[in-house]
Amino acid sequence: MKRLPVNLLIGAALVLLVIGAAALSLIWTPHDYTEMNIRGKFGPPSELHWLGTDQLGRDVVSQLMAAARNSMAVALAAVLIGGSIGTALGLLASAIGGWVEDLVMRIADIGFAFPALLFAIMLAAVFGPSLTNAILAISFINIPVFARVARASANQIWTREYVTAAQAAGLTRAAISRDHILPNIAAPIIVQATIEFAVAILAEAALSYLGLGAQPPAPSWGRMLSEAQTLMYLAPQLAIYPGLCIVTAVLGFGLLGDGLRDVTDPRLVRER
Amino acid sequence: MFDLTNLSVHFGPATALREASLTIRPGDRLGIVGESGSGKSMLALCLMGMAPEAATLSGTLTIDGRDMADATERDWQALRARRVAMIFQEPMAALNPLSRVGDTVMDPLRLHLGLSKQAARARALDLFAEVGIPDPEARLRQFPHELSGGQRQRVLIALALACDPDLLIADEPTTALDANVALRITDLLVRLSAERNMALLFISHDLAAVARATSDIAVMYGGDIVERGPTRAVLDSPAHPYTRGLLGARPSATALPRDAKGKRARLPTIPGTVPGMADLPKGCRFAGRCPVELPRCASERPAVTKPGPDRSAICHVPSKEALA
Ligand SMILES: Nc1ncnc2c1ncn2[C@@H]1O[C@H](COP(=O)(O)OP(=O)(O)O)[C@@H](O)[C@H]1O
Ligand code: SF4
Ligand SMILES: [Mg+2]
Numbered sequence: 096m097k098r099l100p101v102n103l104l105i106g107a108a109l110v111l112l113v114i115g116a117a118a119l120s121l122i123w124t125p126h127d128y129t130e131m132n133i134r135g136k137f138g139p140p141s142e143l144h145w146l147g148t149d150q151l152g153r154d155v156v157s158q159l160m161a162a163a164r165n166s167m168a169v170a171l172a173a174v175l176i177g178g179s180i181g182t183a184l185g186l187l188a189s190a191i192g193g194w195v196e197d198l199v200m201r202i203a204d205i206g207f208a209f210p211a212l213l214f215a216i217m218l219a220a221v222f223g224p225s226l227t228n229a230i231l232a233i234s235f236i237n238i239p240v241f242a243r244v245a246r247a248s249a250n251q252i253w254t255r256e257y258v259t260a261a262q263a264a265g266l267t268r269a270a271i272s273r274d275h276i277l278p279n280i281a282a283p284i285i286v287q288a289t290i291e292f293a294v295a296i297l298a299e300a301a302l303s304y305l306g307l308g309a310q311p312p313a314p315s316w317g318r319m320l321s322e323a324q325t326l327m328y329l330a331p332q333l334a335i336y337p338g339l340c341i342v343t344a345v346l347g348f349g350l351l352g353d354g355l356r357d358v359t360d361p362r363l364v365r366e367r
Numbered sequence: 368m369f370d371l372t373n374l375s376v377h378f379g380p381a382t383a384l385r386e387a388s389l390t391i392r393p394g395d396r397l398g399i400v401g402e403s404g405s406g407k408s409m410l411a412l413c414l415m416g417m418a419p420e421a422a423t424l425s426g427t428l429t430i431d432g433r434d435m436a437d438a439t440e441r442d443w444q445a446l447r448a449r450r451v452a453m454i455f456q457e458p459m460a461a462l463n464p465l466s467r468v469g470d471t472v473m474d475p476l477r478l479h480l481g482l483s484k485q486a487a488r489a490r491a492l493d494l495f496a497e498v499g500i501p502d503p504e505a506r507l508r509q510f511p512h513e514l515s516g517g518q519r520q521r522v523l524i525a526l527a528l529a530c531d532p533d534l535l536i537a538d539e540p541t542t543a544l545d546a547n548v549a550l551r552i553t554d555l556l557v558r559l560s561a562e563r564n565m566a567l568l569f570i571s572h573d574l575a576a577v578a579r580a581t582s583d584i585a586v587m588y589g590g591d592i593v594e595r596g597p598t599r600a601v602l603d604s605p606a607h608p609y610t611r612g613l614l615g616a617r618p619s620a621t622a623l624p625r626d627a628k629g630k631r632a633r634l635p636t637i638p639g640t641v642p643g644m645a646d647l648p649k650g651c652r653f654a655g656r657c658p659v660e661l662p663r664c665a666s667e668r669p670a671v672t673k674p675g676p677d678r679s680a681i682c683h684v685p686s687k688e689a690l691a
Binding site for chain 2: 255257259260261265266267270274275278
């Protein structure tokens with residue numbers, strides 16, 4: 096049995112921790128994360144409140160767990176939306192080739208250079224800040240990323256003999272893209288999705304921190320961070336906890352993505 | 368019926384195929400032999416409408432009387448599988464590693480014949496049985512890596528037969544297989560061709576296999592069809608110096624030496640190597656390597672000569688007799 100890379104194992108452990116907390120929050124949190132208790136504000140860690148309470152006396156652990164759920168949902172939606180559109184575009188570009196491919200990839204280059212934050216601010220300016228707009232903005236930046244990966248991988252698969260054989264059997268380019276190309280580029284797409292999951296978590300935190308994402312009372316690590324910022328001297332732990340959560344989640348998905356790449360693309364490992 | 372007239376394929380200034388003319392009628396079994404790079408696969412791909420995008424084609428190809436010059440990709444897609452199908456050299460590489468072989472075979476059945484999933488499955492089972500795959504029920508669900516090389520080639524033959532093509536092109540179908548398996552695949556192709564009155568274009572390095580499988584033969588060198596005729600006649604009394612070179616180092620027409628792995632030897636070596644496509648002589652392509660070359664050979668294209676009934680060769684010095 097081949098030994099799994101360390102980054103994969105650490106990444107998987109961190110990801111399991113975060114996803115586990117998020118999943119658990121769906122059925123159970125120690126307290127209702129919205130429940131305020133002004134007299135119990137800035138409470139120290141106790142048997143009742145494991146990480147204490149915030150400036151409104153809300154249970155910190157419960158908030159972090161609910162925020163994990165929010166973060167995972169936003170990242171999942173954004174990666175799914177951006178990933179499917181981008182992958183479809185990449186497959187299309189690769190299947191058609193010629194000027195269509197050039198055009199799609201030039202547009203992807205422009206999209207790639209476009210800062211997500213700017214796009215989110217534009218969306219917020221036009222439609223008002225909301226979690227949906229944050230998801231749309233993060234999805235949007237994912238499209239060119241996946242288009243590139245899908246197109247580069249698909250171009251390789253198109254040269255395989257089984258694709259020639261499928262063409263010889265009269266299959267259309269669309270059918271070949273669906274039945275033969277897509278399954279064979281799944282590995283690099285999944286690796287990219289894992290890495291983009293990390294990027295999306297960070298982006299959601301940043302947008303919510305700026306007030307462009309989750310709106311109160313929706314829980315979010317980014318918003319917890321911005322609320323805690325004004326209380327840095329009074330209660331620094333309120334900023335540290337969500338910060339640690341963001342680092343854990345981003346690092347976890349990043350390492351997992353790296354590790355998956357090492358496992359699925361042995362060529363890259365050997366080159367190191 | 369497939370009819371090629373003066374079909375040429377150019378890659379910029381280089382010529383991969385020069386004025387090839389061939390007619391393939393129902394039930395014909397035509398062999399194509401020649402060293403690597405002589406244009407055998409290019410000829411096959413032209414018949415499939417699958418020449419590389421970089422290639423420029425000239426000359427005419429008609430299929431059942433229809434001129435394919437203005438055929439679109441969509442037209443070709445409709446012809447492939449139903450009129451002309453192809454199997455390849457590497458049966459492993461020619462099967463999608465992530466697809467069950469049954470699904471691969473059912474694809475064209477559903478696409479071209481519009482069969483339901485059950486009907487396509489039933490037909491795939493029949494095809495597997497026809498090409499001699501044991502326990503077809505179980506095989507349908509297997510992945511390529513679970514099958515042996517010979518079984519994989521049989522799956523690809525089943526795939527090629529799926530829509531009852533008029534012509535089956537086999538591009539070096541046995542090169543990657545063990546000797547015994549190669550023999551059985553060759554015989555299978557011959558049997559299928561006879562049973563279905565399906566034309567077979569059998570491309571091979573292996574003269575023994577071609578002798579066994581075909582009734583007619585075309586010898587290719589440097590993009591030219593240098594000799595044509597009935598297989599027996601050509602192999603028994605080759606008219607073109609290149610054909611003689613191919614046969615020269617061989618003990619007999621039916622027994623080629625095998626290497627340590629039991630694979631059939633490639634074509635016996637002719638002194639020198641095939642020049643690059645762009646460096647081929649303008650006249651006879653074989654000039655420079657030919658043992659009986661004349662001064663005009665390199666610059667002057669030889670005319671077609673008729674060394675025997677139904678035979679042709681392009682050479683300034685055709686037939687053995689001319690040498691004597
Ligand atoms: N896509 C391509 N671009 C340029 N040259 C090509 C291409 N494909 C094939 N050729 C050339 O065409 C010639 C004939 O090749 P091929 O038909 O594959 O030979 P064979 O099958 O007899 O070994 C070769 O010289 C090869 O280099
Ligand atoms: S034409 Fe000349 S060079 Fe070519 S095969 Fe004949 S004798 Fe040899
Ligand atoms: Mg070839």
